[in-house]
Amino acid sequence: MPDEPTTHPPEPGPTKVTGRDRLAASLRKPGGRGQVTAGVLLLVLGFAAVVQVRSNTSDAEYVGARQDELISLINSLSLASDRAENEIAELEQTRSSLLNDTQARRTALERARQRADELGIMAGTLPAVGPGIQVTIRDPDNAVGSNNLINGIQELRDAGAEAIELNNTVRIVAQTALRDAPNGGVVVDGETITAPYVIEAIGGPHNLSSALDLRRGFTYEVERVGGEVGVARSDSVEIASVHEVPPSQYADPVPTE
Numbered sequence: 001m002p003d004e005p006t007t008h009p010p011e012p013g014p015t016k017v018t019g020r021d022r023l024a025a026s027l028r029k030p031g032g033r034g035q036v037t038a039g040v041l042l043l044v045l046g047f048a049a050v051v052q053v054r055s056n057t058s059d060a061e062y063v064g065a066r067q068d069e070l071i072s073l074i075n076s077l078s079l080a081s082d083r084a085e086n087e088i089a090e091l092e093q094t095r096s097s098l099l100n101d102t103q104a105r106r107t108a109l110e111r112a113r114q115r116a117d118e119l120g121i122m123a124g125t126l127p128a129v130g131p132g133i134q135v136t137i138r139d140p141d142n143a144v145g146s147n148n149l150i151n152g153i154q155e156l157r158d159a160g161a162e163a164i165e166l167n168n169t170v171r172i173v174a175q176t177a178l179r180d181a182p183n184g185g186v187v188v189d190g191e192t193i194t195a196p197y198v199i200e201a202i203g204g205p206h207n208l209s210s211a212l213d214l215r216r217g218f219t220y221e222v223e224r225v226g227g228e229v230g231v232a233r234s235d236s237v238e239i240a241s242v243h244e245v246p247p248s249q250y251a252d253p254v255p256t257e
Contacts, residue, residue, distance in 0.1 A: 121163055124173040124243030128163040132202040132237035133209050136230040139195035143225040146178040146186045152199060152218040159211035161201040163239050167193045168200075171243040205233035 120126035135152065137144060153164060153172055164172035170188045181187050185194035201208055209231045212218045219229045 123245065124163070124171040125245060127238070127240050127242060128202055129236060129238045130162070130202040131205050131235050132161070132200065132233075133205050134232045134234060134237065135199040135201070135212065136232075137195065137197040137199070137222055138228040138230075139197070139222075139226075141226040142184045142195070144195065144197070144222055144227045146180050148218070148222055148225070148227075149186060149197060149199075150178055151221060152212065155211045155214070155218050156199070156201045156203070156208055159203065159207045161203040161208060163202040165200045165239040165241050167198050169193070169241055171239070171241045173243045176243075200237050200239055202237050202239060205235075209233060 117126060121128045137149075137152075149166070156164060166172055166188055170176070170191060170193070176189055179187050181192050181194075185192050186197070187193075212229065212231060222229050
């Protein structure tokens, strides 16, 4: 009987290595760029998976919602949008109101300052500058008195003089008092001044100079007593003196309601 041939188990062939095996091997191997690269890939894949799951979950919520729920959601979003638009409109209106109030206050303040300046010039409490004339009165015979100066000042006021100064020292206002000095000259608000008298007035130069040349007016009266009157027009007359207003002793302003 012939001998049976001896059989040997087949030798195992090379094991097939998958991508997962290579990834696992690279993670088990300490250090190296492969391990770092694999770790980064895992992080990226994990993040993408989480985003996809959340996106699918969010979409699933709306896909599974009933029609009335979707309508309610749309209505609520529309109401929220309307409220936001209304709030924006109110804020814009408030902003415009504040800007208008600020401009109104600024305009009122500017008008108040302008009016205060006008009153200050009229009352003689503020310096003034502007077009006008300079009147020089020479009195060689010491015959020009306080009445002559008062007439000249009044004629200038009637012609529209807004500010008047005498001899660069005394501001002429409604309360200014003039009288003849015992030894010549004129006493103005307690201060004695002598000729030549210089009157500076701010106003329309033509009107002011014409007022002094009226028939039998200021110039005529001064020349009649031997005096001389010279008038010079100017585009810029500066009046620096101011009137010190004394406090009221009896009068008080009427209180406003």
